[in-house]
Amino acid sequence: MATNEVLVELKDVRMYFPVLAGLLRSKVADVKAVDGVSFFIRNGETLGLVGESGCGKTTTGRCVLRLYDITSGKVYFEGHDITKWRGERLRRIRRNMQLIFQDPYSSLDPRMTAGDIIGEPLLVHKLVKGKEYREQVNELLRMVELEPRMARRYPHEFSGGQRQRIGIARALALRPKFIVCDEPVSALDVSIQAQIITLLMRLREELNLTYLFIAHDLSVVRHISDRVAVMYLGKIVEITSSDELYDNPLHPYSLALLSAIPIPDPVVDRQRKRILLTGDVPSPIFPPPGCNFHPRCNLAQDICRQAEPELKNIGGEHWVACHLVSK
């Protein structure tokens, strides 16, 4: 269960990647993948992060794990400012945070057996060896509903869903408190998605895990998350509880995103209002001035083209970055 204690926090985090060009590979511009993102996740809570491809979801997840040296801002974990941590100290705190990848095909080393893949973190961190090691690997396999005898098989002998289970077991090996799930089900078939989502939710209860759940599918995110953050072009545009986001979405982009997702029930879906966006997501190298979203927004006014809206609390735990939303 979620407590009030904050486990992870980002404060105004920016992550720019340089664009190099010319003979001397000089820097000509920045890709502003993450541009001033702030949020927190409470202990035991699941925060969903949704947005379209290229909006900076994955980069945000990696900033939380300190897989990058961020351009500016602060990253806190269990109250420690870990922004500048390096070496042994970073390695030790990283045991508490893990990552589950999107693609179960490329994230497992094809030349290692399932058992070696799952047990590797235990060996790297020199936690156990010998008989105890094998017992822990078997226990991890059972946790993700695989059988211990499968430890000797190689990734290609498993189906997509089973590989994703191996990826999850590897993430659990160090008994982390916090896991970043980066699109963990979007590469899987529908019937297998339900299996993996249910598994992740069960593990969360049993092991008291905290998730940052990154996905583009808002229905999956709503199902698993307590709160949801909507991202657009490197910025968070709205953040609130998952029920509130569906019942009372305020940012025009959240509205469009919600209406773009059809509900698998023809009677219900055909009564919904549809908002169609025009155009594509702009380039994060030269984001539009003012509000990032204004070129695609059907409500845009002069102020939206000039000033950048701030993420404001409009009551409860509902935050929106839009000029047109007032308290």
Next chain:
Amino acid sequence: MGLVGESACGKSVSALSIMRLIPNPPGMIVGGEIIFEGRDLLKVSEEEIRHIRGNRISMVFQEATTSLNPVLTVKRQLTESLELHRRLGKQAAHDEAVRLLKLVGIPDAERRLNDYPHQFSGGMQQRIMFAIAVSCNPSLIIADEPTTSVDVTVQAQLLEIMNNLRKEFGTAVIIITHNMGVVARYVDHVHVMYAGRLTESGPTEVIYGQPRHPYTIGLINSVPRLDLRRKRDLYIIPGLPPNLARLPKTICAFSPRCKYAISECREQRPELEQVGEDHYAACLRSKEIPELVEAG
């Protein structure tokens, strides 16, 4: 019409068969008939099928990036079929190409005509695919997972364009997808496939309202729904889809994963039977299914 099912259930192969695009060898259409506008496409000559393909029936593939030719301009790819099938002159074909690009919502169409596919984003490339598909006013468009690789807001735009084209030109559309939401929103008549066979077919409202095949029930209930506040448990279809090469012919292919399976299901393969008006299901227990679901 919508054709739904999971990966490797035979959706795409069915569609490619209609176009007679199954590579031979190794593939071969071993039986049956494909009736299109009153003719059996399996009996027409190679010459005739080429005339039908792209002209009367056209196809939109999943990955626009790999389906468009990277070394030809968009103009060349659009005008090719216009000149070939509709016998338009150079200028007429050019004008028509501009009109088509505008139709699918590409801004600045006149100028962008001379660009190459890589200069467009994924969503824009898929729009170009749609423009090529409708260029010869086909009577049937087959869209094979047309929006799986694009973002949700772009997906909504593309499907809306396709829906408008359908209304405007009266074109029949087959959408192949695994997304039950897309089916609910855009499809009139659903065919559900499992392990290479049709398991259920009927009007969309009926399929979602009173499904008669356990696989259909599983498909509909295994996806999280955006509109449900209560965190219900997802319905889980246990296990994996079968290996089509080792599939026994004498059992119901879904029986190993079916919670309503009885011993008879493992002794014979069910055929499609009528269970309602325009509604067919291939399940031995299809008549009892509503009661069984009610009982839990």
